[in-house]
Amino acid sequence: MCFSEDYEDFDLCDEPKGLKQVLNERRLWCDGIRLICKGGCEQEKTDCCARTTIINQPDFRAQCGKVKKAIIFA
Numbered sequence: 648m649c650f651s652e653d654y655e656d657f658d659l660c661d662e663p664k665g666l667k668q669v670l671n672e673r674r675l676w677c678d679g680i681r682l683i684c685k686g687g688c689e690q691e692k693t694d695c696c697a698r699t700t701i702i703n704q705p706d707f708r709a710q711c712g713k714v715k716k717a718i719i720f721a
Contacts, residue, residue: 666697675700 648669650659670676675694684696693703701707711719 666701670697670700673704675704 648664652660654660681696683698688695688699694700
């Protein structure tokens with residue numbers, strides 16, 4: 648996920664977005680949320696930390712990684 652080519656801050660155009668930015672855009676960022684849970688996430692939790700929150704988004708889960716895409720489209 649990158650900033651668009653016509654993003655208002657020219658220095659960020661085509662640059663990768665950070666996790667906080669992505670969650671902010673989805674209105675999922677909460678002040679004080681941790682990046683990851685110390686000692687691991689509790690089972691069944693879907694929003695205990697920023698990492699788990701984004702991992703549990705349907706569109707994020709549906710994405711293929713670069714390696715998988717390379718294998719599929721080879």
